[in-house]
Amino acid sequence: MDLAQLQRQLVDYKTSLYHEDFLDEQFTQLQELQDENNPDFVVEVVSLFFEDSDRLLNELTKALEQQSVDFKSVDAHVHQLKGSSSSIGAQRVQKVCIAFRNYCEEQNVEGCLKCLQQVRHEYSLVKTKLEFMFQLQQQILSAGGSIPM
Amino acid sequence: MRAKQMLATMSHEIRSPLSGVVSMAEILSTTKLDREQKQLLDVMLSSGDLVLQLINDILDLSKVESGVMKLEATKFRPREVVKHVLQTAAASLQKILTLEGHVADDVPIDVIGDVLRIRQILTNLISNAIKFTHEGKVGVKLYLVPEPPFAKEGSQHGSDGSTANQSTTSASKTESYTSTSKTSSDQNEFHGKKNEGLCQNNSHREPGTPVTNGTTDGSEEQVELPATTVWLRCDVYDTGIGIPENALPTLFKKYMQVSADHARKYGGTGLGLAICKQLVELMGGRLTVSSRVNCGSTFTFILPYKGSTSCDSSDDPDDLSDMVDHDAMDEDETAGFFQFLPRTLGSLFSSNGSSRTQKLMPHNIGYAKSHKLDGLSENCYSFPMNNGPPKEIDSAVQISSEPGSSISHSWDPDNKSWICSEKSQAVEMKINTSGPQLPPKRQKKPDVGSLSKLNGRQQVLKNSTTSKPKILLVEDSKINVMVAQSMLKQLGHTIDVVNNGAEAVCAVQKHGYDLVLMDVCMPVMDGLQATRLIRSFEETGNWDAAAKVGIEQDSSQPGHTSPTKRIPIIAMTANALSESADECYANGMDSFVSKPVTFQNLKECLEQYLG
Numbered sequence: 049m050d051l052a053q054l055q056r057q058l059v060d061y062k063t064s065l066y067h068e069d070f071l072d073e074q075f076t077q078l079q080e081l082q083d084e085n086n087p088d089f090v091v092e093v094v095s096l097f098f099e100d101s102d103r104l105l106n107e108l109t110k111a112l113e114q115q116s117v118d119f120k121s122v123d124a125h126v127h128q129l130k131g132s133s134s135s136i137g138a139q140r141v142q143k144v145c146i147a148f149r150n151y152c153e154e155q156n157v158e159g160c161l162k163c164l165q166q167v168r169h170e171y172s173l174v175k176t177k178l179e180f181m182f183q184l185q186q187q188i189l190s191a192g193g194s195i196p197m
Numbered sequence: 198m199r200a201k202q203m204l205a206t207m208s209h210e211i212r213s214p215l216s217g218v219v220s221m222a223e224i225l226s227t228t229k230l231d232r233e234q235k236q237l238l239d240v241m242l243s244s245g246d247l248v249l250q251l252i253n254d255i256l257d258l259s260k261v262e263s264g265v266m267k268l269e270a271t272k273f274r275p276r277e278v279v280k281h282v283l284q285t286a287a288a289s290l291q292k293i294l295t296l297e298g299h300v301a302d303d304v305p306i307d308v309i310g311d312v313l314r315i316r317q318i319l320t321n322l323i324s325n326a327i328k329f330t331h332e333g334k335v336g337v338k339l340y341l342v343p344e345p346p347f348a349k350e351g352s353q354h355g356s357d358g359s360t361a362n363q364s365t366t367s368a369s370k371t372e373s374y375t376s377t378s379k380t381s382s383d384q385n386e387f388h389g390k391k392n393e394g395l396c397q398n399n400s401h402r403e404p405g406t407p408v409t410n411g412t413t414d415g416s417e418e419q420v421e422l423p424a425t426t427v428w429l430r431c432d433v434y435d436t437g438i439g440i441p442e443n444a445l446p447t448l449f450k451k452y453m454q455v456s457a458d459h460a461r462k463y464g465g466t467g468l469g470l471a472i473c474k475q476l477v478e479l480m481g482g483r484l485t486v487s488s489r490v491n492c493g494s495t496f497t498f499i500l501p502y503k504g505s506t507s508c509d510s511s512d513d514p515d516d517l518s519d520m521v522d523h524d525a526m527d528e529d530e531t532a533g534f535f536q537f538l539p540r541t542l543g544s545l546f547s548s549n550g551s552s553r554t555q556k557l558m559p560h561n562i563g564y565a566k567s568h569k570l571d572g573l574s575e576n577c578y579s580f581p582m583n584n585g586p587p588k589e590i591d592s593a594v595q596i597s598s599e600p601g602s603s604i605s606h607s608w609d610p611d612n613k614s615w616i617c618s619e620k621s622q623a624v625e626m627k628i629n630t631s632g633p634q635l636p637p638k639r640q641k642k643p644d645v646g647s648l649s650k651l652n653g654r655q656q657v658l659k660n661s662t663t664s665k666p667k668i669l670l671v672e673d674s675k676i677n678v679m680v681a682q683s684m685l686k687q688l689g690h691t692i693d694v695v696n697n698g699a700e701a702v703c704a705v706q707k708h709g710y711d712l713v714l715m716d717v718c719m720p721v722m723d724g725l726q727a728t729r730l731i732r733s734f735e736e737t738g739n740w741d742a743a744a745k746v747g748i749e750q751d752s753s754q755p756g757h758t759s760p761t762k763r764i765p766i767i768a769m770t771a772n773a774l775s776e777s778a779d780e781c782y783a784n785g786m787d788s789f790v791s792k793p794v795t796f797q798n799l800k801e802c803l804e805q806y807l808g
Contacts, residue, residue, distance in 0.1 A: 074793045074795070077680075077684075077793075077795055077796055078680065080796065081680070081683040081684060081687060081796070083687075085686075086683060086686075089683060092679070093676060093679050093680060096675055096676050096679060097676050100674075100675060100676060124720075127718060127771075128673075128674060130771070131674050131676075131677060131771060131792065132674050132676040132677065134771075134792060134793045135674070135676050135677050135680050135792070135793045135794075136676065136680070137793075
């Protein structure tokens with residue numbers, strides 16, 4: 049694939065991510081923070097998000113496996129996940145977190161488990177997509193091109 | 198026509214002696230009167246004011262309709278007008294509302310038009326908005342738009358009396374009402390296009406109803422304008438009681454009867470909506486309304502202005518910065534955002550000699566008290582019951598509005614739409630939003646020259662602590678820290694970061710900060726408690742309260758022991774119930790930005806509090 053095609057593919061891909069609500073305008077904010085002083089900002093923040101989310105999802109799984117679920121702790125973790133996903137623009141993940149917190153408030157284990165499954169799903173989707181997008185970007189850069197923002 | 202002329206003449210004749218009567222009554226009211234006499238006089242004054250108001254309106258209306266009204270063409274600054282009108286309204290505001298104004302970056306610094314009439318229209322719309330809004334906000338948004346379709350239907354300028362009396366109405370399913378005096382064949386096209394234009398910016402109205410959120414057609418059929426005509430659109434929006442659909446058609450037909458109280462409160466002669474509409478059309482524009490009961494209303498007028506010769510009316514942001522440079526403006530002239538938060542205690546208690554303020558005070562004290570009893574922390578500050586000097590009161594906690602509103606509105610700058618959420622009990626006092634048409638302007642490096650928006654403080658060229666404001670960021674999430682830090686860096690600030698409330702208190706003990714950005718929900722100690730402790734230090738001069746909860750001052754460090762001025766503490770809130778605006782204010786915070794934090798919000802917040 050030539051450079052122009054790659055760039056077009058990237059643009060289309062990004063557009064679709066926004067269109068399908070995987071990303072929202074907050075992600076655009078991140079991109080705008082990237083500049084020559086901070087050339088890898090987006091990748092760095094997103095990587096941090098992945099790390100953090102992996103940790104949180106593990107904690108959540110553990111917490112919901114307990115005999116007596118500590119909903120306060122579960123809620124605290126979900127709150128964190130909601131905050132970080134909203135900060136990078138991972139809209140679908142954020143939305144599930146909102147529902148998740150409602151179930152925590154109701155102390156509804158079934159609901160929480162369902163949400164956990166959903167949030168894992170959305171998270172893995174957005175992670176895959178972002179990783180693919182970064183790959184495309186890397187390809188473009190390697191081919192000597194620049195990233196169309 | 199003759200009847201109208203006669204009415205106009207008679208009105209003139211009637212006005213003078215009536216003014217006389219009212220003036221005499223006012224003088225009488227300053228003399229010694231017993232209770233009964235005072236009451237009678239009040240009625241006289243009310244009635245007199247009302248009639249005067251009516252006569253003025255009739256005169257204005259007939260002047261406009263008979264084409265006698267001459268339009269001025271003066272060079273003026275739209276930002277100043279917006280700011281001034283809001284300031285005036287805020288000064289006499291007796292309710293707890295937020296007034297705000299947004300002027301988009303692409304609006305020219307100077308334009309040419311009839312500033313007096315425009316000011317009158319704006320004043321009237323804002324007065325109406327305030328009148329019918331009991332909680333929330335009233336605001337003005339001013340921005341450049343492409344030449345609207347109705348402009349192509351012929352010029353409306355001049356006093357040739359071409360404004361027809363017949364006004365036909367039609368309502369679209371998006372509840373926006375447009376009234377025009379054009380022929381019906383043009384109407385459909387006009388309405389169709391106009392509604393799309395309106396929909397784009399009024400999508401806050403109808404989260405549930407079908408609204409085309411697409412971009413307006415107008416931008417695609419931009420015609421070559423004479424270089425000096427700019428079209429500015431002004432939305433006056435509110436979170437008030439709204440207007441029912443069946444009332445919309447008559448809104449502009451006959452002006453609402455202005456109550457005498459209304460006239461007294463805001464002074465001057467307001468203009469009825471009918472007059473506003475006539476004036477706007479006389480100037481070549483359109484006045485429309487869109488409303489939703491219990492949500493609010495937006496009155497919109499679009500007017501053409503001649504661009505001032507000293508600058509071009511291009512809406513290219515780069516051009517704007519050139520223009521700014523060229524005119525060597527200072528920050529005030531390009532400031533695009535104004536907000537008047539309800540500084541309820543401070544301003545209402547300060548004496549301005551008006552009897553109205555006195556009347557309101559007991560009400561506000563009552564409000565404050567009941568608010569306090571709403572289960573807030575016991576460390577809440579007590580409110581002085583007497584009319585103490587404003588200085589004491591300023592240090593007390595500010596109360597915001599709407600403890601229990603069931604409908605909250607927020608402008609979501611990311612989606613550029615309004616969110617009218619009915620569940621949330623928290624009222625969001627959104628700090629700032631960018632103008633709807635322009636993405637946030639950004640400077641990668643703090644450039645000294647062109648953009649006057651970045652004022653001097655933000656030049657990070659030296660390390661001198663005297664010129665650079667010290668900012669403390671208190672946030673537990675690493676991701677949020679990274680994002681906020683990057684934004685602040687782009688704004689030219691370096692910051693200190695701590696991860697919870699306790700660390701924040703320690704940091705403040707050691708250094709003086711010019712601003713604290715405080716996350717609310719954090720482990721160990723949350724933002725609300727940290728703020729309370731900091732405020733306690735500011736008020737008592739000691740850190741006893743902090744010591745009580747286990748925060749020991751580090752004796753090895755020479756802390757700054759003298760409580761200097763109050764540090765602005767800005768909450769960063771995710772808008773959960775537990776992070777509501779009320780709680781933030783009650784705990785001593787000055788304001789908040791909503792999460793996720795955007796560059797523009799942060800920038801405007803800093804400008805406001807580091808200004």
